[in-house]
Amino acid sequence: MKIVLISSRPQSFEGLCEHLHRNDVTRVVTRQEGGIQDLRLVADHDHPDMILVECSALDSGSLAVVERVTDQYPRMAIILLGAQQDPDSLIQAMRVGIREVLAAGASREVIEAAVNRVETKLGLRIRQRGGQVIAFVSSKGGSGATFLATNLAHQLASGGKKVLLMDLNLQFGEAILTIHDQAQSSDIAAIARNIGRLDASLLQASTVKISSNFSILAAPEDPAQALHVMPEHLDAILAIAVEEYDFTVLDLNRTLDDLAIHALDRADQIYLVLQAMLPYIRNAKRVLTVFRSLGYVSDKVELVVNRFGRGAEVGFDDLRTSLGPNRIRTVPNGFRDVADAINQGQPLAAIAPSGVVSKAISDWAQALLPKPEPASGGLLSRLLKF
Ligand SMILES: Nc1ncnc2c1ncn2[C@@H]1O[C@H](COP(=O)(O)OP(=O)(O)OP(=O)(O)O)[C@@H](O)[C@H]1O
Ligand SMILES: [Mg+2]
Numbered sequence: 001m002k003i004v005l006i007s008s009r010p011q012s013f014e015g016l017c018e019h020l021h022r023n024d025v026t027r028v029v030t031r032q033e034g035g036i037q038d039l040r041l042v043a044d045h046d047h048p049d050m051i052l053v054e055c056s057a058l059d060s061g062s063l064a065v066v067e068r069v070t071d072q073y074p075r076m077a078i079i080l081l082g083a084q085q086d087p088d089s090l091i092q093a094m095r096v097g098i099r100e101v102l103a104a105g106a107s108r109e110v111i112e113a114a115v116n117r118v119e120t121k122l123g124l125r126i127r128q129r130g131g132q133v134i135a136f137v138s139s140k141g142g143s144g145a146t147f148l149a150t151n152l153a154h155q156l157a158s159g160g161k162k163v164l165l166m167d168l169n170l171q172f173g174e175a176i177l178t179i180h181d182q183a184q185s186s187d188i189a190a191i192a193r194n195i196g197r198l199d200a201s202l203l204q205a206s207t208v209k210i211s212s213n214f215s216i217l218a219a220p221e222d223p224a225q226a227l228h229v230m231p232e233h234l235d236a237i238l239a240i241a242v243e244e245y246d247f248t249v250l251d252l253n254r255t256l257d258d259l260a261i262h263a264l265d266r267a268d269q270i271y272l273v274l275q276a277m278l279p280y281i282r283n284a285k286r287v288l289t290v291f292r293s294l295g296y297v298s299d300k301v302e303l304v305v306n307r308f309g310r311g312a313e314v315g316f317d318d319l320r321t322s323l324g325p326n327r328i329r330t331v332p333n334g335f336r337d338v339a340d341a342i343n344q345g346q347p348l349a350a351i352a353p354s355g356v357v358s359k360a361i362s363d364w365a366q367a368l369l370p371k372p373e374p375a376s377g378g379l380l381s382r383l384l385k386f
Contacts, residue, residue, distance in 0.1 A: 070097030131242035157214035170226035173219025181345030
């Protein structure tokens, strides 16, 4: 959830921004100096989900600016701060698509309540709905992001969770081939073309069912179709996916374009996959710099050093020194098992369940799965209560 706050005195809203972020860490809130005349610029440049804009007088010029933005970005929510509250002004505001009008000097609690209402109405309250969103990004081609995303998704499903893998390598995605040998019947671009009809059953019908609780939403076979998938389509799909699936795993393109940033903003956890070699490490550092500028806290981003072993070009301590404070996970090399699984279009756990790579991915999935409640009422626990 990306929110931009436009004000002539943006520094006075520092406390509000922190408050909004603290109450929902998936909100990325930034401030910008300006007024309602800058609405269009911010909308075009930042593509936020919501803009809070200070505006004292709601004249016809301001209404026209808002209308142009809401026409072009119907899913972008606009909240006015400090505008008139008389019934005529409110009706005019609603007509041009403004979601809420708040009085000047509204407290941060009042503003947050309005933000909550708009998020709920637009289906943007993703975190509250339970399903987790996990994104995989490759620091450099061939790091193993797709292989790890598909196989982690498979292991989470084997752990009893309902899992959707979305292939967001829209032009040349092949996540499905990594784990499955049947042709796909639909894809994400087909949903984009029918976005007005999107609901849980269309989403489910557009996926390929790998097992009873593991589905893949494939990338289009025709790369040209990728152009039809817009960030707002992804928002709509994710809003439904988090309600329907315990885990939504995103396999992302390496290009950090608008769509990828939208997906990353929504992720609860990002895995940046690299290998212990200098070109991968250099790229990973560049990607981490971008992530920091996007406001992602280090807890949200975990580094996954794939194909890591004793003979690695760069050792673990050097990786830690050069990559900074983010958590680091390693996955061992297992060329034969991995190549066999991919060549047969099968999950690794089905081909080499006791191999080292399978074991590492299974431990990883276990760490993400909720721990079973400790048995209560046992004799020992009852005795300990006394
Ligand atoms: N732990 C591993 N051990 C051995 N081989 C691996 C391992 N992980 C991945 N590979 C191999 O690396 C190859 C590249 O993996 P993959 O396609 O998942 O990378 P990627 O990061 O998604 O690349 P791209 O950026 O091109 O999408 C795979 O074909 C697979 O054979
Ligand atoms: Mg890939």
